[in-house]
Amino acid sequence: MIDEGFQLHLPSVDYLDGLRAADASVNTERNYASRIALYLSYTAALGIDWTRPSLQNLSGYLRWLVNEPLPPRGRRPDPEPRHRRPGTANAHLGTVCELLRWSALRGLVPDTVINILAQPKYLVYLPEGLDPGEDGQNRTVRAKAIKFSVAVPGFEWLVYEDVGRMIAVACHARDKFLLDLLRETGIRIGEALGLRREDMHLLPNSTMLGCKIPGPHIHIVRRPTNANRALAKSRQPRWIPIGADTVNFYTDYQYERDEVPRAASSDMVFVNLFAAPLGEPMKYPSTYELFKRLAKAAGLEAHPHMVRHGTITRWIKDGMPRDTAQDLAGHASEVSMKPYVHITNKEMREHAQRVNEIQKARKTK
Template sequence: MPAAELDRQSVRYLRHLAIERGLSANTVAAYRRDLAAFTGTLADRGIHESTQLDGDILRGYVAGLRDRERPLSAASVARTISAIRGFTRFLVEEGAIARDPAESLAAPKLPQRLPKALSHAQVEALLAATDGDDPVRMRDKALLELLYATGARVSEAVSLAVDDVIGVDGTPELIRVIGKGDKQRIVPVGSYARAALEAYLVRARPLLATGGRATGALFLGARGAPLSRQNAWLIIRAAAERAGIGVEVSPHSLRHSFATHLLAGGADVRVVQELLGHASVATTQLYTHVTIEGLRDVYQQAHPRAR
């Protein structure tokens, strides 16, 4: 049985996102899940053609996301609306429909969530928990030091190749990071991360590489295959448990800490934006609220007439 027209258009749209707009595989996968649920629900109601879409149908679908037995969170609803809006705009641009039925589709307002950063002491404890001379611990040390030194996302770190480490006189000095949308940025590496990377590349990675096929990936698993994002997250969680820092550590914790500590130390927000690979400075400015909260706490404690 041939696929319905809406399903075919959905496949074309996802291909457009991946190839022409260069969105990350994770983003495309999220859109794929949301659109599959959307077109599947519409198919159950006898809606198979893009020309059948209108504002009432879309609003009814979104309302159903909130009213079901296990309603979606506001963030999930907002993401679904974003997927639908992008899809219907694509349909208009491709000439499949004359008017965008999602023009009046309102997304829920989301509370601004401040990123949680670790303190300097907590970061030190986390990094110290990776100390060791065996190849796996040396790899873990290099990975966590790199994440904190560069603010790279975990997915970006595990995608690094050995050739992305730019050295001067044999010492790692810079990292070439490929971010969202395949955008490249060059990030400097601090002395602690340089030492950890150099030790890993010289003493540990050759031993790990003997267990698998030849690969140019920077970070390798115990059997020589490229380290996965899931394994990297397990490494971070295990280090946090050994460190006993007493707070929940997420895959983004070191990235958030990198940005917050730079801004608290006086770095320009535009520089931090470039280092993080943010498309908009507004995203980076979220971290300035974190540092302002810290300044307010110090002020309240230290100024004799603050309370």
């Protein structure tokens, strides 16, 4: 984060340091940094003091976010201009508000600015688990004063066969293993990149490793010290069983990995084998792009987290108890599970037809 004079923008750096101290993921830090940089560039271009924006300034910035075309994704211009969605603009402004609140604690932003960021809102419908209070005092909360009204977004997911198509077009054993591991375990991409060899307990009996868990499995452990800064979201360690096919994919990958001498010294599971720096742990940006390329080659438009949605949905539909699925997924509460259980349009139609048939049968009695 640098200013127009190529000097560090210290308030922003201080805020990002705070995120890192709170063990925020590298992706969160990267996204927040780009949003803050965009806000600072916008205010500097218009001569606005970033520490003292008015309500009109922030509203104008929100409109600018959706009206300003995005830069081209490659060297060639996009066929049609691309724009941010209102939900994305809301997320940008939310990060700006967090920066302003953080800076207010350090005396850089006046309270008058903080007071315009939120306004009282009465909750007619309470979120699940919220106690309204004896006199309903908890129904009034502070809500964002400036935001676009957007519909609740839908969630996309990849079914088992979709990931199979990606595995089929992958050229390298490492990439096939990564895809299969995501599909079978439902782990986040950051959790996969944070795996170390000591986490792979693939024998029928792991007592020699000091582990009493029977059967092949992997351990997910949050490690802020990972060189690639891959971080498990949950602070609670967990283990996930894996099947024979996943073990076979891992074995094939080990043969491929052994052909790269520089990979021998790394204790990380996923390392660079085909591009510099060889043997170094894979990082999120390059892995994300790899996933996108494989998805495109398989005729799909997808991102890694869609695999997790598909896996958890499959667990529930196959009869796994929800509390077991919650533990395997690493969710702290059942509420966190709700966005991950999906139903297809075909299934919705089949359910509706069954209800109609039951109703018809009742009428004929």
